[in-house]
Amino acid sequence: MSAMKRQLHLNLFIHSRGHHEASWRHPASSPLALTDIRYYQDLAQRAEAAKFDSIFIADQLALAEDVAQAPRIWLEPVTTLAALAMATTRIGMIATASTTYAEPFNLARQFASLDHISNGRVGWNIVTSWLATAARNFGGTGQVSHADRYARGEEFMTVVKALWDSWAEDAVVDDRVGGHYARADRIRPINHRGDFYQVAGPLNMPRCPQGRPVLVQAGSSDTGRRFAARHADAVFTAHVAKATAQDFYTNLKALATAEGRPSDQVLILPGLSPMIGSTEAEAQRLAREVDDLCDPEVGRKRLSGRFGGHDFSNLPLDRPLRPEDFPDPGLVEAARSRTEVILNLVRRDRPTLRQLLGYLAGARGHFTIAGTPEQIAELIEEWFADHAADGFNIMPPLLPAQLDVFSTEVIPLLQRRGLFRAEYVGETLREHYGLPWPRSAFAPRGGLPRAGWRG
Ligand SMILES: Cc1cc2nc3c(=O)[nH]c(=O)nc-3n(C[C@H](O)[C@H](O)[C@H](O)COP(=O)(O)O)c2cc1C
Numbered sequence: 258m259s260a261m262k263r264q265l266h267l268n269l270f271i272h273s274r275g276h277h278e279a280s281w282r283h284p285a286s287s288p289l290a291l292t293d294i295r296y297y298q299d300l301a302q303r304a305e306a307a308k309f310d311s312i313f314i315a316d317q318l319a320l321a322e323d324v325a326q327a328p329r330i331w332l333e334p335v336t337t338l339a340a341l342a343m344a345t346t347r348i349g350m351i352a353t354a355s356t357t358y359a360e361p362f363n364l365a366r367q368f369a370s371l372d373h374i375s376n377g378r379v380g381w382n383i384v385t386s387w388l389a390t391a392a393r394n395f396g397g398t399g400q401v402s403h404a405d406r407y408a409r410g411e412e413f414m415t416v417v418k419a420l421w422d423s424w425a426e427d428a429v430v431d432d433r434v435g436g437h438y439a440r441a442d443r444i445r446p447i448n449h450r451g452d453f454y455q456v457a458g459p460l461n462m463p464r465c466p467q468g469r470p471v472l473v474q475a476g477s478s479d480t481g482r483r484f485a486a487r488h489a490d491a492v493f494t495a496h497v498a499k500a501t502a503q504d505f506y507t508n509l510k511a512l513a514t515a516e517g518r519p520s521d522q523v524l525i526l527p528g529l530s531p532m533i534g535s536t537e538a539e540a541q542r543l544a545r546e547v548d549d550l551c552d553p554e555v556g557r558k559r560l561s562g563r564f565g566g567h568d569f570s571n572l573p574l575d576r577p578l579r580p581e582d583f584p585d586p587g588l589v590e591a592a593r594s595r596t597e598v599i600l601n602l603v604r605r606d607r608p609t610l611r612q613l614l615g616y617l618a619g620a621r622g623h624f625t626i627a628g629t630p631e632q633i634a635e636l637i638e639e640w641f642a643d644h645a646a647d648g649f650n651i652m653p654p655l656l657p658a659q660l661d662v663f664s665t666e667v668i669p670l671l672q673r674r675g676l677f678r679a680e681y682v683g684e685t686l687r688e689h690y691g692l693p694w695p696r697s698a699f700a701p702r703g704g705l706p707r708a709g710w711r712g
Contacts, residue, residue: 265641265676266491266524266648266690267668268351269304269312269660271297273328276530277654278559278618279550281328285658291331298344303657307664308678310689311349311380313473313493313650314338318358318391322562323555335367342375349686351380351473357406358386358395361416362456369421369465377466377685382473383488385410387593389566400565403593407480412451414488419447421469423459425699439463443699468695471686477505477594486512490692491524493650495598495623497616498605502527502624502645524690527645528623530652531633533662540627547654548615556614559621564596565589574611578603598622620652630666637667638674 270276274286281291289296297314304312314334321329334352341350352371354364364381371379385406392400401409428443447458474481474489485492486509496502505527510520532547534540553574561569567584580603586596599622603613619625626636640646653659671677683689 262675263641264678264691265637265671266310266526267677268491268493268526268648268650269300269309270493270528270650270652271300271312271314271656272330272652273656275655275659276620276623276652277547278327278555279547279552280655282550283547283655286655287657291328294332294337294340297332297337297341300657300660301341301345301348301350303660303664305345305348307660307668308681309348309651310648311351311378311686312341313351313380313382314353315382316353316355316384317388318355318386319388319394320390321559322390323558326552326555335371338371338379339374342371342378345378347378347681347684349378349380349471349689350375351382351471351686353382353384355384355386355391356410356413357401358391361413361454362420362458362460364413365417365420365460366462368417368470369460369462372465372467372470373462377687379467380471380473380491380686382475382493383410383414383484384475388562403478403589404480407476407484409453410484411487412453415451416447416449416454416456418469419449419698420456420458420460421465422695422698423447424462424464425702426464426468426697427702429463443702464697467685467687468697471690471692478597481594482509482512485509486516486518486523489523490687491526491690494525494527495595495621496527496645497598497602497622497624499640499643499645501598501601502640503643506644506646522692524647524692526648526650527640528620528652529637529649530620530623530625530654531659531663531667532625532627532654533630533633533659533666534627535629537628537632540629544619544627544654548618551615551618553611553614556618557610560599560614560617563599569610572610575609577607577609578613579607580604595622619654623650623652625654630662630670633663633667634670634674637671638676641676 274281280286287296301312316334338350338352368381389400425443429439430437444459449456471490472488473491474485475493477494506525513520513523532540532544534543557569561567564584589596672679
């Protein structure tokens with residue numbers, strides 16, 4: 258049997274009525290309310306029918322300041338995933354949760370529970386919460402600094418991994434006749450005492466189907482990359498050009514190798530927001546149509562949020578921007594890597610503020626393109642072949658309309674090229690992503706691997 262060709266991975270990022278800032282106003286986006294679970298269930302089912310590896314729901318822990326002009330994320334992701342697990346059978350599902358504003362015991366328990374509920378289809382997007390206003394909802398202190406957020410995140414990971422590993426796979430016997438429910442010697446405390454957390458353990462729930470949820474990470478600063486290299490099974494990242502995506506890919510794979518991890522076990526999934534039409538002109542017309550619904554003042558507020566609240570209100574809309582118009586990214590305590598993406602764009606293209614905000618309205622600094630299905634498939638294959646990506650975080654500008662076009666027009670082209678599955682093979686997200694089972698800290702009982710042992 259010939260070795261299988263390297264396979265592409267596709268995640269559907271569900272956001273508002275589409276990733277374009279003005280998607281919610283466009284007639285091609287869903288008429289359902291953004292608090293209606295049927296909207297999310299329907300999208301998850303469409304993505305499953307198209308054989309996507311997974312769906313992803315992001316989260317922020319404060320109301321956005323532009324709520325008067327644009328919706329963002331409404332339902333809480335962990336509870337949402339429980340509902341989506343009941344509406345689907347095969348697709349993986351990933352939710353954001355914060356290491357800065359959650360307790361590791363609660364989070365480990367919620368994600369283990371979701372993994373049981375979904376039969377092994379859950380992933381956790383680990384974020385440290387860059388939004389400055391989130392801090393005000395948790396104790397009223399100021400923004401936790403970039404460095405401190407990652408330091409806390411590192412210890413958080415030690416604790417949750419130990420909790421997920423506090424039950425052996427064979428701890429539950431459930432022997433009704435003998436009256437023996439569990440093997441107490443196959444469940445153990447973790448006794449963690451660190452700088453930020455004191456957690457005795459064990460987890461109050463049996464080991465979850467995937468051993469632990471698939472771990473996803475989306476911070477691309479230097480600290481964020483080292484964190485990803487240690488912990489992430491998959492990495493979401495934003496790039497506006499193939500060259501920077503390639504540099505990121507090479508760098509992160511090397512960092513993973515330096516951490517002693519096989520580099521093919523850290524999947525790199527850059528964002529891609531394609532506006533697809535049957536001709537290039539139609540795609541561009543559609544893109545212009547949504548662009549025309551944008552309000553530049555929304556963009557200005559969002560830009561300010563990205564730069565930790567910096568005031569851009571006096572910046573004229575129509576003169577070319579200079580890097581000096583922005584604060585130094587090294588001093589920004591918010592989403593540092595995205596500020597660099599934006600500054601690189603300014604250095605490269607010298608756009609006016611209006612043009613920059615127009616670009617960011619598409620998908621907030623992720624790669625956007627308007628084109629035909631063939632052009633999109635070509636781009637995907639090229640990035641994949643040139644080691645800029647192991648797959649993509651697909652961010653349709655309009656939902657569900659542009660998801661459907663992607664599924665019916667682009668995915669078949671990828672399948673014909675032998676790059677993407679025609680049917681699911683595995684049952685779990687770990688299997689869809691081609692990842693090994695995490696090694697258990699418990700030795701197999703009696704020293705011999707038992708049937709089904711996946712340590
Ligand atoms: C595709 C993608 C999704 C993200 N989702 C979230 C999210 O849901 N919540 C959040 O607070 N940050 C989210 N982020 C931001 C990152 O987690 C991270 O905080 C940010 O990139 C700043 O980290 P850095 O300074 O290491 O780059 C996302 C980033 C990317 C690329």
